[in-house]
Amino acid sequence: MTTDDYNRKGEKFLELFNKGKEFTEELLKENQRLRYRLASMEATGTPVANQxxxxxxxxxxxxxxxxxxxxxxxxxxxxxxxxxxxxxxxxxxxxxNNLANLYVASYQLHSTLDFREVIQIVQEIVINLVGAEAFAILLLDEKTNELKTIACEEEKPWTGLENLTVRWGEGVLGKVAKSGEAYYVNQDIEGGEITFEKPLAAVPLKIKEHVIGLIVIYSLLQQKDSFSAVDYELFSLLAAHAATAIFSSKLYSQSERKLNTIQSFLDLLTTT
Amino acid sequence: MENTTFLVVEDSPTMRQLISFSLKRFKNARIIEAVDGVDALKKLSGERIDLILTDINMPVMDGLKLVSLVRQNAQLQSIPIIIITTEGAEEDRERGLALGANAYISKPIQSSHLIKTISELLSTGAIG
Structure with a gap:
């Protein structure tokens, strides 16, 4: 390092030192000013801000x-x-949604007077709206006082539902028919084995207090675990509509048969 | 989602009416009904359809065959398809979707679920 270099460095240091000195002097002055101001404010009792x-x-x-x-x-x-x-x-x-289901179901049920067609519609409703997999529709034979299957949907192990016969007032199903009170087993809560005599649900087909048959459910579709609260309501309402539809179509077909017989008899009389 | 034309393929008149009833929530919805797969193909050839809703178990031609034929047809293959069926097993669902259906709904149907599925398909313009 040459002498010139040392000189330059020295000058720079001096310059810095002077700047520092000026700054310190300014700070001291400001400090003094503020001290003076504080002292005068304390002396006159001026508040820092209005109370x-x-x-x-x-x-x-x-x-x-x-x-x-x-x-x-x-x-x-x-x-x-x-x-x-x-x-x-x-x-x-x-x-x-339930009202729509009920509306469509009742509309369909009362759309025909053909007995087989009405039964077919009841089956469609039980499968598609209630979600039943295996079930039977039983009608009361008033001569024998027995409830017999008129239509069913079988699914293993529920085979032989077509031959179901129940005595009025006997067993779970017979008692449901006699009392007119629906029977449900909620497997989630009650568990237990479902048998032909003790199904998942048995709903009376009732016109006012007159029971004409039963809808008996043995199993539900795979995707439906159990009945929901709404299902019971919907099922009962559907059963009431189904009952009147079945009953009126049955009466209609009977009257039509009788009419045909009378007509044939009259034809026979007029031709002889 | 206005002025949408739906094709409802279902052999049960009760279910056809029930599905159609739900579809009326879409403004100016036009609903065409078919009783089986063959009837559906006839209707598809003469109408512009925006979405197909089909059952599986039907006489003459089932819903799976219909899905497969629609997906093979160059003019029809872009139509979204929803299967609505009592077959609730996972393998049935997978089979339906593998054939090209866009959604698979098990019966008994919840109207709100059906509407939501349709809205999603129509808004995304899903193609099978």
Missing amino acids: EEIQQLRSQIQNLADENRRLHERFREVEEENKDFASRYVEIEEQN
Whole structure:
């Protein structure tokens, strides 16, 4: 390093030192000024800010905090209401769906007076709306006082449902027919084995208090685990519609048969 | 989702009516009904269909055959298809979807679920 280099470095250091000195002097001056100002304020008793103004600001802060709290509470209330509306919406949607099902089912049931067609519609409803896999529709034979299968849907192990015969008032099914009270087994709660005598559900086909038959369910579709609360309601309403549809179509076919017989008899009389 | 034309393929008149009833929630929905796969193909050749809803178990031609034929047809293959059936086993579902159905709904159907599935398919313009 040459002498010139040392000189340059020295000059730079001096320059820096001078700047530092100026800065320190300024700081000292400012310090002194502030001390003086504080001392004079203390001497005259001048407040740092107006007390009234402070009070107002505090009260405003308090009001804003209260408002904030009220808004939070209202927000929570509205949120709760919203949740309530959402769950009510789901319930109404479900009810709407059930009403639509019921409307379509009853419309179909009363769309014909053909007995076999009515039975076919009842079967479709039990499969598609109730979700039954194996079931039987039993009608009361008033001469023998027995309930006999008139239509069924079999699925292993529920075979032989077509030959089901139940005495009025005997066993679970006979008692359901006699009492007119539906019978359900909720397997989730009650468990137990389902047998021909003790099915999953037995719903009386009832016109007012007059039982004309039963819908007996032995198993549900794979995707349907058990009956829901709505199913019981829907099932009972459907059974009532099915009962009138079956009964009126049966009467109609009987009257048609009788009419044909009388007509044939009259034809025979007029031709001889 | 306005002015959508649906083809409902179902042999049960009760189910046809029930599905059609649900579809009326779509504004100006046009619903064409078919009783089996063959009837559906006839209707498909003469109408512009936006979405097909089909049962599986039907006489003459079942729903799976219909799905497969629609997917093989260059003019029809882009139509979204929903299978609605009592067959609820996982393998049935997989078979239906593998053939090209866009959605698989097991009976008994919930109208809200059906509407949601249709809305999703129509808004995404799903193709099987």
